[in-house]
Amino acid sequence: MNKEKRHQFYQRLQELDPHPTTELEYTTPFELLAAVLLSAQATDVGVNKATRKLFPVANTPATILALGQEGLEAYIATIGLYRSKAKHLLETCRILLEKHDGAVPQDREALEALPGVGRKTANVVMNTAFGHATIAVDTHIFRVANRTGLAPGKDVRVVEDKLMKVTPLEFRQDAHHWLILHGRYVCKARRPECWRCVVNDLCDFKPKELTPPKGR
Template sequence: MKKTTAKKATGVVKKPAATRASTRMSREEVREMFTRLRELNPHPKTELEYSSPFELLVAVALSAQATDVGVNKATRKLFPVANTAQAILALGEEGLKRYIATIGLFNAKAKNVIAACAILVEKYGGEVPADRAALEALPGVGRKTANVVLNTAFGQPTMAVDTHIFRVGNRTGLAPGKDVRAVEDGLLKVIPDEFLLDAHHWLILHGRYVCKARKPDCPQCVIRDLCHFRDKTVA
């Protein structure tokens, strides 16, 4: 999950012409798409490692400009030592940096995580609130991070649009949009309710491993015949 800075995301992502679909997918195609993705992976999960809403919040905050693999390597050392807001506050900013120094933008991220922990302790007893406004008020937490936490930790049918989902939404014709908010709103509108809770995970995994940016693996794609992308690869 990547962002250009450790600050809150602006929600503006330009749509490259090469990723545009020729037309939008029909309702029938959308339903069939998610039926196939569900059959392929009935219980999709985030690749970030966590065991509590707080651990997930920290992991997602650290994932800006970093890979899930890189974040997991850092949190495997951090969380056994400090996996609550109180414990990370006790580490302090410099102490936290020692655990996350391998992650991009770690200085800014450490500052934001410490500041967020202070608010969580002061206002919520160290617990992560299941509320969008409260989450987005935390330093370093934007709409995308809030959506991930609300969906993955609290089971809310939100849609966190990262670069992978933005690409898939536009390339397939599922939910074309000029920015991430437009794609998010489009996805929430067209995806049938029965698929919404897991849709975020299916789409991000599809974008990460199949519908890749430089060369999508169209020959191995389970929704190849449904996708409206004009320039499908053949090998």
């Protein structure tokens, strides 16, 4: 995809959704960090169901730490891998209290030093909570970047670096959300819904279905 097409690609996604954001429900940077930690290999819908019960009771490092392992597990047991996630979240709370006065750090190095926080999670928190122009490459973004030809790469880091390089600065802040939502609801893994895609003429994907299947 050339420079002109990439600009059109993002411009159309912007026109469709001028102010995109995460579908995880949160009100503070810590709630977002906790929700993203819980969202690994889980849906945002499933995480939101759990945090709607958890956050009114405990939504700070101190109050979650006070729940303990069993107490926290009781709130998040509907989420996959909940035992290990509870352990990571509790340890993260301890570190935040001991090293950061209970606040979520904004820099990548400090975020990635937290248990269960990798580059993708750090990028989400930096972008969504603190307004940094980062792009967190999940399975949806990896698929969209490769399938469309926007920023093809063999692994997530290569795709992230390419996206940061080729995404125009004016779109970089929101690119992460546009690409995730596009991959989640339109450019789906098994059967991309090309017939309702606003960028289908810019996309490199060859076997496009431009006519919706019967019943759609």
